[in-house]
């Protein structure tokens with residue numbers, strides 16, 4: 040026990056969120072399988088700072104592990120994981136986010152350059168649009184939706200939202216609840232079902248599950264920490280997280296369905312669609328990809344199109 | 351380890367080390383000697399963490415509301431509001447006290463802080479108090495108390511900070527102190543009247559006849575309309591869903607400058623420059639406090655200070671209401687030692703987890719913090735608003751103490767008790783307007 | 789050393805016991821202070837004005853054009869730091885930082901008080917120096933990037949503004965706060981060693 044390592048494992052999701060539950064499970068498993076050589080302490084709900092800060096601290100080595108959104112502040116190419124319109128159903132997620140897939144390899148490469156190791160993904164589910172008033176023809180990108188929605192401050196979201204026919208506006212994250220509540224904006228995009236329900240469930244009236252994007256958190260570890268762990272324990276950790284990734288993908292559909300059920304119970308009108316119905320929306324989102332070349336390089340976007348574009 | 355950090359904090363504060371530096375000193379000790387094994391924490395995490403916390407648009411509202419308050423004072427916007435209020439109640443017995451109190455409430459609906467409210471209303475009403483023969487101690491004490499309405503009537507810097515620290519919706523926090531604010535208005539006016547019961551020196555303005563009042567109302571309303579638009583823009587803009595809080599604060603600045611310059615012709619270019627720089631300094635002083643407390647509260651969290659405190663409280667009693675009572679005693683004592691901003695920045699991150707753990711409504715706690723921070727501004731030894739009022743009203747502290755004690759006893763203690771023990775008082779408006787759960 | 793002309797009895801206590809927002813009009817006298825304080829004042833003024841205009845413009849665009857100033861908050865947040873920290877440095881110059889200051893109010897003048905004031909200033913400067921050093925690290929992380937090689941600099945998402953532009957505000961604010969607190973330490977050390985004049 041003298042040589043026991045204590046790892047800080049930082050997350051951004053609320054204490055009762057599935058991601059946090061999984062983090063607790065992982066922490067427990069690592070403790071057991073390494074026979075107490077490594078102890079993992081979980082800090083959920085951005086207690087150690089928001090995701091971009093946690094990421095920064097992993098570079099420095101002051102936070103060891105994380106389960107967070109990956110920030111693109113050091114490398115714009117990392118917005119890759121947020122691009123809209125490349126997978127519209129849960130079956131596709133299994134191939135896209137597989138450990139031997141292109142996405143993992145690319146993200147691992149970008150992280151490694153910054154001194155962070157990618158261990159796996161927490162695929163939470165698909166992303167839709169929540170509003171306070173009905174949307175005009177949600178499946179037809181050529182019709183103006185007649186609502187003003189808040190988009191996250193990233194080009195990938197803004198461009199896609201506009202291509203799908205929404206008027207979009209950037210509102211600081213901390214103001215979103217109030218902005219919807221008082222009617223400054225009519226809704227949001229970029230929220231996965233679970234966080235739309237937990238943070239905005241009180242104010243949203245409609246939920247359009249259009250699957251234009253995927254909510255993915257990243258399991259990562261600081262390279263500085265990783266180097267201090269024995270090869271044997273590295274293998275243990277790696278295998279625990281590989282399984283967690285697969286688990287999360289398998290559960291993503293159920294999680295979304297369950298959260299939408301909760302929305303319905305709360306009186307929110309929930310609309311879901313088939314893969315075929317979503318084709319025009321996905322095409323519209325994909326039409327914005329060339330515009331991403333400016334920050335994310337033409338090389339990467341070309342490769343992305345080849346690997347994940349509509350076939 | 352955490353106890354030593356707290357002792358360092360208290361000692362630094364007592365010796366007079368600036369509050370933010372005291373926070374840093376306590377944090378520095380933990381950086382070197384904190385942690386499970388006493389090996390400390392990585393220092394490199396501190397500034398980035400504080401920066402990230404401060405990197406927030408809603409906080410900018412504090413800066414701009416302070417600027418708006420400054421412009422309001424310098425641009426005579428506040429004066430027009432006071433003249434307007436005077437039409438209605440200026441000729442009652444103790445009427446000037448009522449005018450001052452209500453003016454504080456209206457000015458407070460634009461200003462986010464007590465001192466700004468005080469200097470805006472005080473500079474205009476103190477000469478009138480003198481002319482009407484008010485005891486100077488009473489006048490200064492009353493104004494000190496009334497200016498705290500700047501804290502209870504939204505917008506309000508301490509509650510923006512509270513919302514920022516706890517992640518609660520700021521609108522609901524704002525609304526939580528409105529009803530307590532109105533209770534304070536009524537109780538202050540009544541107490542003032544009661545304190546004047548045997549007084550013979552105060553000149554009661556001659557009762558106005560109805561035609562006089564109407565004539566006065568016409569001219570003063572006309573003059574006050576541009577001023578009255580300001581609370582309308584701020585509160586209407588926010589609650590009407592036109593603007594976020596930050597946008598409303600920016601709009602208030604943008605509106606007040608030309609009004610002060612061209613309509614009331616009280617503001618020059620140079621004056622605007624000065625007001626904005628002075629407001630910025632006030633803001634800067636607050637923001638460094640926020641930055642330092644953000645860093646410190648992270649370390650306190652890693653050391654599980656809320657857990658330690660809760661254990662301490664629970665060793666006395668398990669009843670949430672009793673613990674809440676102790677928390678209030680704790681807050682009142684903090685309020686005696688510090689100013690409002692220091693109390694809210696230090697107490698909120700430590701107490702919030704405890705309050706949530708005990709099952710209290712966070713918005714209810716916002717109101718409790720709001721009233722306590724108000725009270726803290728006038729309870730000695732550290733009573734910044736009281737001292738400022740004494741200076742503005744040229745009243746020695748000893749003449750102010752007795753009336754001030756009456757105001758605390760007859761207004762603040764009852765209001766605080768009601769707010770603590772009847773959550774519905776603070777939750778009523780948030781529930782009705784925003785649907786905040788009880 | 790700037791400010792040495794100040795007499796010990798231009799007491800920090802009157803200043804410090806003042807609440808937020810009330811300033812003594814304190815115009816810099818020596819050349820260095822003039823440049824620093826006036827420079828910072830201009831920065832604060834411009835930052836306030838820019839914040840006001842940009843934020844109003846954002847609200848305006850949303851209503852009138854139903855559109856957006858894309859990523860405006862990235863600029864706004866950086867300007868905000870350039871409002872907060874230069875202003876805090878002026879606050880240190882003016883001695884308007886908030887302190888509880890029970891010693892100043894309740895300890896009678898004399899050697900004991902002189903010592904406590906000296907101790908206060910010593911702690912203040914020591915802690916401030918330490919954090920200025922942390923501030924340097926923080927700034928360099930943004931300025932040289934996480935690898936220390938000047939690549940992969942952290943930036944904002946939309947406009948890709950380098951984040952060190954904001955970190956610099958914090959770092960320079962800390963430097964000048966330390967500087968002006970050192971001035972106070974210099975004065976209180978002198979008082980402690982030489983005693984009060986004219987008293």
Ligand code: NA
Pocket residue numbers: 457458459460461462463499500501502503504505506
């Ligand atoms: Na107010």
Ligand code: NA
Pocket residue numbers: 684685686687688689725726727728729730731732733734
């Ligand atoms: Na006090």
